[in-house]
């Protein structure tokens with residue numbers, strides 16, 4: 102287990118280097134110039150442009166720029182935003198909790214509904230319930246997020262007026278962030294109605310973001326359960342006179358979860374990609390929206406650093422999932 | 436009254452190709468302290484009939500019987516919950532594939548202890564003590580260590596011992612062993628059989644031993660019933676059955692035994708296979724493979740009385756000769 106873990110950690114290094122190169126190249130391949138965009142409508146004299154290029158180091162060869170950038174990262178310096186002039190790392194950690202909060206809520210929703218739905222569909226295989234669940238999952242799976250988000254906004258925020266359209270909490274409330282998680286901070290603030298407002302802001306983005314992972318998890322759970330339910334050990338469990346709830350919920354599900362956990366791990370990448378869209382739709386001040394804004398402004402340092410940090414996050418989560426996989430599968434655990 | 440009485444048990448599966456009768460009016464009796472063997476080739480409905488008793492068949496199965504009584508209680512009229520109280524406690528079952536019959540995600544200790552908790556409500560310490568005792572009983576060395584092991588760390592023979600320990604957890608009155616040695620190495624087979632017989636004697640259990648191997652029957656059972664294509668074709672005490680089989684199928688099974696095959700110089704297997712769904716003939720189901728089959732056999736078949744071991748045959752054998760068969764001389768020459 103330890104060897105397996107160390108091996109996986111060692112594997113992070115080449116991946117990290119690869120991602121840093123891709124992130125570096127990606128933003129430079131896009132047409133557009135950060136300094137011209139900064140100048141905006143007014144434009145800028147040629148001398149001033151040269152001067153700024155030198156200030157930001159954009160006049161040097163790409164290779165030099167890359168190694169300069171890589172050297173900085175090795176020292177924990179991700180550079181600073183050309184737009185806000187704040188360090189990238191600082192901006193990242195300011196916005197990160199918002200994304201985490203949204204993603205966590207989405208994954209909890211996806212797992213919390215996806216697994217029971219998949220189990221139910223498998224147990225009632227072929228019934229109308231199975232067909233309804235799987236039909237819904239197929240629809241959810243192929244749902245274009247942007248369109249789905251807008252649809253929900255139009256219906257729940259527009260027609261019904263139940264939920265707010267954007268942001269994390271109503272402007273009526275203000276308090277200093279403590280944990281960065283609005284649900285917790287709003288409770289800590291002690292302001293009446295703050296928590297309720299935070300929840301109402303969170304609901305629609307969570308639903309939108311959870312939709313695809315939920316569908317994938319439900320389908321994967323169903324097929325894993327179907328396979329496991331035919332196994333000899335499930336018959337053994339029943340032959341012991343155990344209640345069906347225990348046979349299905351413990352003996353079968355425990356085995357079915359092994360492939361499902363891998364799926365959930367893979368969904369984290371999908372989730373963060375989805376977060377970019379979802380945050381844009383709901384003006385959710387997280388790193389997804391931050392990335393999109395920065396790409397439009399060609400904020401090189403932010404895009405490079407942000408992509409690298411997001412990629413690292415995905416890699417770490419996948420590593421944790423692998424460890425978890427080892428823990429729940431006795432055949433791997435040593 | 437016997438411990439287990441089953442009369443005219445039938446099991447029909449609803450399949451995409453229509454109805455399939457896997458078990459057809461099988462009756463059996465097994466008492467405490469008795470070993471009953473059910474023998475027949477693969478596909479004879481041995482497993483299905485016992486799974487029907489345990490209530491472990493899928494919902495596609497329809498189970499009917501005139502009587503199904505265990506320990507004086509009518510199983511047919513029981514609710515699922517009532518039946519679950521008996522299953523695993525008073526009737527236990529072990530299976531053909533010990534390795535895949537244990538849950539790979541749970542330790543040996545957990546899987547044995549679970550039965551003790553569910554049926555006997557034992558606490559943690561008590562369960563541990565009893566589990567160790569059970570593992571010792573089935574001849575597993577260093578039982579304390581085994582408790583924390585997972586099934587993939589056990590060999591096939593060891594897994595079957597664990598399965599037996601689990602089955603014996605609540606001192607069942609009846610143990611059903613469905614081909615318990617088929618998947619094991621030859622050397623281990625005898626050990627497991629001896630263990631089962633020893634435990635059966637010691638606990639005064641009823642034991643239903645399912646096998647396709649007449650050799651196993653010879654060594655273990657007291658009474659045998661032979662099953663073919665879902666039907667009981669003969670029933671006798673072991674000695675008598677080996678001395679004088681009344682059904683041609685039994686005779687064929689016996690001559691397929693390695694020691695007899697060499698003596699008679701015959702091939703150690705019966706040509707053909709057990710008819711499954713779709714290729715069941717009219718009349719006697721064994722007729723396509725029977726060397727005594729006549730036109731009458733292909734139309735109808737009659738159950739004989741106790742003097743012929745209730746053989747389901749028109750021409751039951753007596754010392755190898757088919758009683759009342761029209762073409763005996765011709766057969767004599769064929770020998």
Ligand SMILES: Nc1ncnc2c1ncn2[C@@H]1O[C@H](COP(=O)(O)OP(=O)(O)O)[C@@H](O)[C@H]1O
Nearest residue numbers: 448457476477478479480481482483484493711
């Ligand atoms: N769930 C099922 N659905 C349909 N047919 C089945 C099912 N289980 C068993 N059968 C059929 O019932 C017959 C008897 O099977 P079985 O009792 O397993 O035979 P065996 O004597 O080898 O134990 C076989 O032809 C098998 O294909």
Ligand code: SF4
Nearest residue numbers: 719722725732748749
């Ligand atoms: S009834 Fe006829 S075919 Fe069937 S076993 Fe007897 S002799 Fe053979």
Ligand SMILES: [Mg+2]
Nearest residue numbers: 481482613614
């Ligand atoms: Mg079988």
